[in-house]
Amino acid sequence: MQHNERWKHGITWLFLHLLCWAMYIFPVFVTSRHNLHRDPVLDELHILSPDNQDVNGDSTWTEIFSNDYWGRPMHSSSSHKSWRPLTVLSFRYGKGPAWIPDLEAHRFINILIHAATAEAVSVLAARFVRPPSFRIMVKLLFALHPTHVEVTANAANRGHLLAVLCSVAASDPQLPWLLFVLVVLVGYLSSETFLFQVVPSAVTLIAITHIRMRQRETASERNLREQFIQLLPQVLRRGGFLISSGLIYYGARYYFDTLSIPDGLIRPAENPFFIxxxxxxxxxxxxxxxxxxxxxxxxxxxxxxxxxxxxxxxxxxxxxxxxxxxxxxxxxxxxxxxxxxxxxxxxxxxxxxxxxxxxxxxxxxxxxxxxxxxxxxxxxxxxxxxxxxxxxxxxxxxxxxxxxxxxxxxxxxxxxxxxxxxxxxxxxxxxxxxxxxEWMDSLSLLESSLKTCPRFAKAHLEISKIYSGLYPEQWNLTKSLLHISEAHKHDPTFCDVHYQYAHVTLQQHHYLKFEQHLVNALQCPFTMTGAMQLWQKYWPAVLEDSSSQDSGGSVAAARSRYESYIQIINNAIAEHENDESNRENQTKKRSSPFANWAGDEEL
Structure with missing residues (x-):
C-alpha cells in the first residue's frame, strides 16, 4: 500500500514538473514558430554575437572572471559592474547539438532553471506547512507569476533566475551543509542581485527552524529547549555563513572599486528618476x-x-x-x-x-x-x-x-x-x-511597450531601426521616420536618435540632412563609434567624387561643409574635456555606490 502511495506521489510531482516546462515550451518553441525571423531579442543579441569573446570566442576563464556580464573589464569606465562569470560560462558551454540553434538551447535552459526554482519554492513551502496540496498550490502560483516571463523567455536574464534558485535553495535548513555552501557560492557567481537575497535566506532559515520545533506536539517544554540548543549551532552556522559571505562579497567589491556604476552609464532614457x-x-x-x-x-x-x-x-x-x-x-x-x-x-x-x-x-x-x-x-x-x-x-x-x-x-x-x-x-x-x-519577437515586444508607455523614446527608436532595414521584410522608411520623430519629440535629450536619423536620411538620399545628423551622432557617446565608421566611409567618397567633377563649385562646397563639421566636432571635444577636468577637480574622493538624496545640490 505504501509502495503504491509513493508511486502515485512520484507520478504527481513528475507531471507537475513537466507541466512547469510545458507552460513556457509551448509559447516559446511551438506557437512562436510562425514568427518570420526568430532572431534574438534585446540583450540576447549580445549573448549570441560573434564579437562576444567570453561566450563565443577564445577568452580564458581568467578574462571571464575579470570581465563584467557584457565582456568589458570590471575596472573599465564603460563597465556596468554586473559581475556574473558563472552565468557567462553557462552560455559558453550550455549549447545544444548542431541541429538545435543556440538561441533555442539557451531559452530551453532558462525554462529548466525556472521549473527548478518553482520546485525549490514548493520545497520551502513544505517546510512551513506539510500537506502536499499546499506545496502544489505554491509551485503552480510561482510557475505562473507574470513577472517571471522576462527572466524565463529571454535567455539573457538567466543570471537573475540562477540567483533566486540559489537563494531559495539556501533557505532550506535540511539542505546538506556542503551543498549549502556550494549553492551560496554559485549564487554570488551568477548575479550581483544574490547579495540582496542573503538576508531573506538567513531569516527564512531561522523561521523554518523555529516553526518546525513548535510543530513537535509530543515534545515537552524541556525537550523543546534541548532541541533549540541542538539546532541553534546549525542556524548560527548557516545564517552566519550567509551574512559573513555577504559582507566579504560587498567588501571585496568595494575594495576593488567595482561597486559603483559610472554616472554617465545611467541614462535618463532608461532611468529617468536618477537625476x-x-x-x-x-x-x-x-x-x-x-x-x-x-x-x-x-x-x-x-x-x-x-x-x-x-x-x-x-x-x-x-x-x-x-x-x-x-x-x-x-x-x-x-x-x-x-x-x-x-x-x-x-x-x-x-x-x-x-x-x-x-x-x-x-x-x-x-x-x-x-x-x-x-x-x-x-x-x-x-x-x-x-x-x-x-x-x-x-x-x-x-x-x-x-x-x-x-x-x-x-x-x-x-x-x-x-x-x-x-x-x-x-x-x-x-x-x-x-x-x-511578445518576448519572441522584437517588434511585438516593442509595440507592447508602446501600449503601456506611448511616450517611451527608446522603444520608438528601436522600432525605427526595425523599419529602416534591420529586418528586410519589414523595410518601411515612412514608418521608420515617424517613430524616430516621435522619439525625438518625446525626449529631445536622447542623442541616439541622430545616428538613426542619419541612417534613414542616407537611404532617402537627403545628404545634407544626413551630414548634420551624422555630426550630432559623433557627439553622442553612445553612437560615437558607429558614427565614426560611417563618417570615414562617407567623406572620402564625397570629396573624391566632388573633385572628379568638372565644376569647382561642388568641390569647394563639399570641402567647406567638411571643414565646418570638423570645427563643430573639435569644439565639442574641447568642451567635453573641459567638463571632465572640472568634474575631476571637484570630486577627488572615491566614487560612492550610493545615490544622493535630499540636499545633494547644496553639499
Missing part, C-alpha cells in the same frame, strides 16, 4: 517601490513593458499628486499587519510576516538609495514573488480546507472551490502565454 534630488526623489522612488510591491502581489496598474523609460512613469514633484496615496496605503497595510504580528511574537503568523518582509527587501536596488541602471523592471520582482506566492498559496489552501455545510448556499463544495482555483490558474497561464509570445 532627481531632494523630496522629488523621495516621493518618486516611494511610488516606484510601491509599484514593485504591487507587481510582486500581481497587481500591476501600469502594465507590462520590457523597460519603463522616459515619460513612461512621470516623477512626483508635488505632495498633492494622487499617486502618493499608493505608497501610503502600502505602508499602512504593512505597518498594521506588522503590529498584529508583534502582539503574537514567535507565532507562525509572526514568522510568516517576518519572512515575507525579508523577501520584500530584495527590492532595495530600485529604492533609489544605490546607483543602479535599472528603473522599473519585472526581473527585479522575481525574488520578492517567492514570499507573495507562499502567502497566496497559504490563503488558497486555507480556503480549500475551510469546512462548511454543503446545504448552505453560503459555502461552496470542495469540488467547486477546486474548479474556481483551476479557472484562476488558466487565467494566469493565458497572461504568461501571451506575454511569452
Amino acid at each position: 532627481l534630488k531632494g523630496w522629488d526623489r523621495v516621493r518618486s522612488y516611494a511610488y516606484v517601490v510601491a509599484l514593485h510591491v504591487g507587481k510582486a502581489w500581481d497587481f500591476d496598474w501600469v502594465g507590462f513593458s520590457h523597460e519603463y523609460g522616459h515619460e513612461c512613469i512621470r516623477p512626483i514633484v508635488e505632495w498633492d499628486d494622487t499617486r502618493l496615496w499608493i505608497p501610503l496605503v502600502v505602508m499602512v497595510i504593512y505597518v498594521g499587519v506588522g503590529l498584529v504580528a508583534l502582539f503574537r511574537p514567535f507565532s507562525t503568523f509572526f514568522w510568516w510576516y517576518v519572512v515575507h518582509v525579508a523577501w520584500m527587501t530584495t527590492l532595495f536596488p530600485i529604492s533609489g538609495i544605490v546607483k543602479v541602471g535599472t528603473f522599473v523592471s519585472d526581473r527585479i520582482v522575481v525574488a520578492a514573488s517567492v514570499s507573495t506566492c507562499l502567502c497566496y498559496g497559504w490563503l488558497a489552501w486555507m480556503w480549500m480546507q475551510r469546512s462548511g455545510s454543503s446545504k448552505s448556499s453560503a459555502y461552496l463544495s470542495r469540488t467547486e472551490r477546486r474548479f474556481l482555483i483551476g479557472v484562476v490558474f488558466l487565467v494566469m497561464y493565458r497572461r504568461v502565454y501571451n506575454r511569452s509570445l
Whole structure:
C-alpha cells in the first residue's frame, strides 16, 4: 500500500514538473514558430554575437572572471559592474547539438532553471506547512507569476533566475551543509542581485527552524529547549555563513572599486528618476517601490513593458499628486499587519510576516538609495514573488480546507472551490502565454511597450531601426521616420536618435540632412563609434567624387561643409574635456555606490 502511495506521489510531482516546462515550451518553441525571423531579442543579441569573446570566442576563464556580464573589464569606465562569470560560462558551454540553434538551447535552459526554482519554492513551502496540496498550490502560483516571463523567455536574464534558485535553495535548513555552501557560492557567481537575497535566506532559515520545533506536539517544554540548543549551532552556522559571505562579497567589491556604476552609464532614457534630488526623489522612488510591491502581489496598474523609460512613469514633484496615496496605503497595510504580528511574537503568523518582509527587501536596488541602471523592471520582482506566492498559496489552501455545510448556499463544495482555483490558474497561464509570445519577437515586444508607455523614446527608436532595414521584410522608411520623430519629440535629450536619423536620411538620399545628423551622432557617446565608421566611409567618397567633377563649385562646397563639421566636432571635444577636468577637480574622493538624496545640490 505504501509502495503504491509513493508511486502515485512520484507520478504527481513528475507531471507537475513537466507541466512547469510545458507552460513556457509551448509559447516559446511551438506557437512562436510562425514568427518570420526568430532572431534574438534585446540583450540576447549580445549573448549570441560573434564579437562576444567570453561566450563565443577564445577568452580564458581568467578574462571571464575579470570581465563584467557584457565582456568589458570590471575596472573599465564603460563597465556596468554586473559581475556574473558563472552565468557567462553557462552560455559558453550550455549549447545544444548542431541541429538545435543556440538561441533555442539557451531559452530551453532558462525554462529548466525556472521549473527548478518553482520546485525549490514548493520545497520551502513544505517546510512551513506539510500537506502536499499546499506545496502544489505554491509551485503552480510561482510557475505562473507574470513577472517571471522576462527572466524565463529571454535567455539573457538567466543570471537573475540562477540567483533566486540559489537563494531559495539556501533557505532550506535540511539542505546538506556542503551543498549549502556550494549553492551560496554559485549564487554570488551568477548575479550581483544574490547579495540582496542573503538576508531573506538567513531569516527564512531561522523561521523554518523555529516553526518546525513548535510543530513537535509530543515534545515537552524541556525537550523543546534541548532541541533549540541542538539546532541553534546549525542556524548560527548557516545564517552566519550567509551574512559573513555577504559582507566579504560587498567588501571585496568595494575594495576593488567595482561597486559603483559610472554616472554617465545611467541614462535618463532608461532611468529617468536618477537625476532627481531632494523630496522629488523621495516621493518618486516611494511610488516606484510601491509599484514593485504591487507587481510582486500581481497587481500591476501600469502594465507590462520590457523597460519603463522616459515619460513612461512621470516623477512626483508635488505632495498633492494622487499617486502618493499608493505608497501610503502600502505602508499602512504593512505597518498594521506588522503590529498584529508583534502582539503574537514567535507565532507562525509572526514568522510568516517576518519572512515575507525579508523577501520584500530584495527590492532595495530600485529604492533609489544605490546607483543602479535599472528603473522599473519585472526581473527585479522575481525574488520578492517567492514570499507573495507562499502567502497566496497559504490563503488558497486555507480556503480549500475551510469546512462548511454543503446545504448552505453560503459555502461552496470542495469540488467547486477546486474548479474556481483551476479557472484562476488558466487565467494566469493565458497572461504568461501571451506575454511569452511578445518576448519572441522584437517588434511585438516593442509595440507592447508602446501600449503601456506611448511616450517611451527608446522603444520608438528601436522600432525605427526595425523599419529602416534591420529586418528586410519589414523595410518601411515612412514608418521608420515617424517613430524616430516621435522619439525625438518625446525626449529631445536622447542623442541616439541622430545616428538613426542619419541612417534613414542616407537611404532617402537627403545628404545634407544626413551630414548634420551624422555630426550630432559623433557627439553622442553612445553612437560615437558607429558614427565614426560611417563618417570615414562617407567623406572620402564625397570629396573624391566632388573633385572628379568638372565644376569647382561642388568641390569647394563639399570641402567647406567638411571643414565646418570638423570645427563643430573639435569644439565639442574641447568642451567635453573641459567638463571632465572640472568634474575631476571637484570630486577627488572615491566614487560612492550610493545615490544622493535630499540636499545633494547644496553639499
